[in-house]
Amino acid sequence: MPILFIRRTLLALGLVSMAAITPAMAQSYPAKPVRIIVPFAAGGPADVYARFMAQRLQDALGQSFVVDNRPGAGSVIGTDAVAKSTPDGYTLLLMSNAHTVDESLIANKPFQLMRDFVAVAPINYSDLVLVATPSLPDSTLKALIADAKARPGKLNYASSGPGTPYHMAGELFKSMAGVYLVHIPYRGSSGARTDVIGGQVDVMFDAVTTMAEQVKAGKVKALATTGKQRSEVLPDVPTLHEAGVPGYEATIWLGLMAPRGTPKAVVDKLNEAMSKIVGQPEIKQLWGKQGATPMVMSPEAFDKYMREDIAKWAGVIKTAHITVD
Numbered sequence: 001m002p003i004l005f006i007r008r009t010l011l012a013l014g015l016v017s018m019a020a021i022t023p024a025m026a027q028s029y030p031a032k033p034v035r036i037i038v039p040f041a042a043g044g045p046a047d048v049y050a051r052f053m054a055q056r057l058q059d060a061l062g063q064s065f066v067v068d069n070r071p072g073a074g075s076v077i078g079t080d081a082v083a084k085s086t087p088d089g090y091t092l093l094l095m096s097n098a099h100t101v102d103e104s105l106i107a108n109k110p111f112q113l114m115r116d117f118v119a120v121a122p123i124n125y126s127d128l129v130l131v132a133t134p135s136l137p138d139s140t141l142k143a144l145i146a147d148a149k150a151r152p153g154k155l156n157y158a159s160s161g162p163g164t165p166y167h168m169a170g171e172l173f174k175s176m177a178g179v180y181l182v183h184i185p186y187r188g189s190s191g192a193r194t195d196v197i198g199g200q201v202d203v204m205f206d207a208v209t210t211m212a213e214q215v216k217a218g219k220v221k222a223l224a225t226t227g228k229q230r231s232e233v234l235p236d237v238p239t240l241h242e243a244g245v246p247g248y249e250a251t252i253w254l255g256l257m258a259p260r261g262t263p264k265a266v267v268d269k270l271n272e273a274m275s276k277i278v279g280q281p282e283i284k285q286l287w288g289k290q291g292a293t294p295m296v297m298s299p300e301a302f303d304k305y306m307r308e309d310i311a312k313w314a315g316v317i318k319t320a321h322i323t324v325d
Contacts, residue, residue: 026265033064038094039078041071041188045207049123049254050094060273071188074163083111087261096254098164100306104314105163117257119302120267121274122295125253127227128169128205131220135199141224141243148179156182158192158201162324165252169205175320176245207252208233208291226250233291271299
């Protein structure tokens with residue numbers, strides 16, 4: 001029997017075998033605990049919704065989903081840990097639009113988002129709210145802008161770290177409003193939030209989902225929200241567009257990715273489970289009360305969404321000359 005024929009036969013058998021293994025792998029997945037690495041500090045939206053999804057994925061798929069917070073370096077440390085993990089579906093990345101921003105903002109990362117990861121599924125998005133510490137005299141957006149123009153560099157704003165949605169919202173505001181505020185980066189949103197409430201920092205962009213209760217309790221002053229329309233959670237607070245910065249819009253969105261090479265059958269199974277979870281009417285109602293909107297996309301649609309977001313923020317970063325502090 002010719003050697004070439006034997007090789008072709010073995011190759012064909014190997015391909016058939018692999019095709020049979022993939023559905024079997026998806027059927028048995030997950031067979032052990034799955035780790036979701038959150039490259040942000042505990043207490044922020046990414047951590048909160050990672051734990052929410054972990055519990056429901058555990059219920060849906062019958063295996064533990066464990067949240068592992070790995071903050072640092074603007075999400076680079078935790079993200080790199082996932083990039084270097086085995087691509088078998090047992091290590092996942094809870095990511096946000098901080099990652100699509102970082103593709104243009106942080107040049108020397110040890111990974112590239114769309115090269116080293118595959119899209120699994122989005123989770124939700126929410127507007128941000130610009131809040132001021134109660135001791136700051138400015139109680140409206142126009143007053144803040146006037147104050148910042150009169151005292152350039154004297155006011156500051158907190159963020160959860162370079163490249164995060166809170167940082168980018170602040171830089172976009174500075175560019176569009178024509179003001180200069182000093183950026184005070186933190187290792188996570190909890191520390192930034194605490195210092196704004198305590199008066200150590202003047203203002204901060206924060207997710208409506210985590211700051212709305214502080215606004216309602218009078219611990220901070222809400223100056224404006226960042227969506228196209230007013231937030232249902234804070235309906236009395238104008239948008240930045242309404243209040244003096246025409247065209248301004250910024251959100252925070254979350255999703256899951258896996259290391260490149262993760263079997264498509266596993267990715268599809270995770271996507272199906274997540275889509276069913278966030279598509280439930282009761283989840284939409286619950287998150288709506290918090291200021292978040294569920295997102296449902298196929299892995300292919302989510303991949304396209306992220307590539308478009310990378311291009312969008314690359315343009316903003318270039319036009320506004322935004323750099324990492």
